[in-house]
Amino acid sequence: MIRSEDVGYHTPENVTYDWAETSFFSIYLPEPNLVAWVYLVARPGVGAMVCDVEVIDRIGRISLEARYADFQQHLPLPERFESFTLPNGLTLEAKDERTYRIDYVGVDDTELHWDVRGLMEPFDIHDQGMDPLASHDPNASGFGAAYANHFDMTAQVTGTIKVRGKSYDVDCVTTMDHSWGPRGERGMRSMGWINANFGTDLAFQTIWSFDPLAIGWDQFKLAHGYALIDGRVRGLTAGRIRAIRPGGKKVFPGGYEAVLTDLDGAEYRLVGTVVAQQPWACYSCSMPILSLVRWTYKDREGSGQAQENWPLDSLTGQGFEP
Secondary structure, eight states: OOOGGGGSOOOOTTOOTTEEEEEEEEEEETTTTEEEEEEEEEETTTTEEEEEEEEEOSBOSSGGGSSEEEEEEEEEOOSOSSEEEOTTSEEEEEEETTEEEEEEEOSSSOEEEEEEEESSOOEETTOTTTOTTOOSOGGGSSSGGGGSEEEEEEEEEEEEEEETTEEEEEEEEEEEEEEEEEOOSSSOOOEEEEEEEEETTEEEEEEEEEOTTSOGGGSEEEEEEEEEETTEEEEEEEEEEEEEOSSTTBOSOSEEEEEEEETTOOEEEEEEEEEEEEEOOSSTTBOOEEEEEEEEETTEEEEEEEEEEOBHHHHTTSOOBO
16 A cells, blocks of 8 residues: 655665666647656665656657657755755655646756646555555566566646747646666566556556567566546456567567456457657666557547566567667
């Protein structure tokens, strides 16, 4: 169970260099085909914080195709994780585990001002009262010890974003997360973090173990997830997902097909098409692929993010292609 104090640090007494506290916030705007995010990685063992603010609006293969990128890896560690201002112009205020305010003033006439309001209690992947697949075995987390403690939360984000002088209003349903635990940069797991959001009444969030050397439906195995329907959270008990790739050892997905089953036995079939995408250098030891996906469920259309982590230490030399 996640409590209000869990928005702060969980630093062990004898903290090691690889201990990490992370948070991810994002928005999407369907009409300009824009997805923006703020990613934070606190490393109390070395006294530094990573802060990544990025915006993409097209399918790209190199970082230069981003609409905006401000990625700084060695910012001073704030005294408090729930309330801070960084030298890069980002301020975060967590009122509680469901309510956040993010302000950022960057460069080249770019800024964002978001209010993040959880539409549910944070989904603790290790709480058996919430998650039918909960386990205290890190190998079952989907991301190893990096998800030793982790929650996802479907949220409504409102506010504004200005990207290189062009302003947009923000009002969308998306997913934020928060993790804490050892997160080494050697032996990092391949994994998938994928969501689909259709409105405040309907959203899905999933975590998958991921075997890039497998093919089709065998690449992903459900680790955790939920359906949020009319305010009720229904943990998932089973699921399959297939990334649609051009063939061979091609890396970048063009879409997804998913079949999810919740604890009530209800089944959901979703089909998604990638509309914006970029390799995301959130860690120099891997090549995550971040995609904005346009989803269809029955007669509903929605949007969401798909993140696939491709670790370099285990996957280089395997013959993969763009």
